Amino acid sequence: MTIQTRTPRNTIFQGDCIDTMRRFERGSVDFILTDPPYITHYRGRDGRTVANDDNAGWLRPAFNQMHRILKPGGFCVSFYGWNKVDLFMDAWRSAGFRVVGHLVFRKQYASSSRFLRYEHEQAYLLAKGEVTPPANPIPDVIDFAYTGNRLHPTQKPVPALLPLIECFTRPGDLVLDPFCGSGSTLEAAQQLGREWLGVELDELHHATASRRLQSLHEAA
Known part of the structure; x- marks a missing residue:
């Protein structure tokens, strides 16, 4: 039996997000913004890979836990392959999420090229139960700057994440990223005065995210 504890804030856990989220209280997170593995056996030009990108065994249980700990009426934005x-x-529908929107992140470059030049990323907007639409909805197409992937092989640009957090949360809300990588979601939440919580399986990426958020805290 997993013993649940008060959901922490402004913390990055290193380990499996499913096991970690099982310890968090039900309905304790205000918003989830996450970039999970795309299940595409990703390998960057520099040879870097993404943990658990070679299987879908984690997919259903991870989103089951996300749905459990998200507050009723809350939103989740999930990138996907x-x-x-x-x-x-x-996985989303089995967990209980409703699909309420789709987002396209427009690149100025092609991440790969085969049948087409792939010049966008995408995410779905998911809802838990009955939700209230935001007072000022944002566009469903957002510019996506190139990060150079210096901190993570699939690093997301903070400026593309800021409007999502600003739209679907209020200052002081808790933003969760259970696949936090180098911490881009957490940095965006910190910049906007939100509380944040991350989980990362890879030890090196966990260390990178921890240093990144510590530097933000010291600069504040």
């Missing part, structure tokens, strides 16, 4: 959308959609 377009060629595995059937697996992601099944």
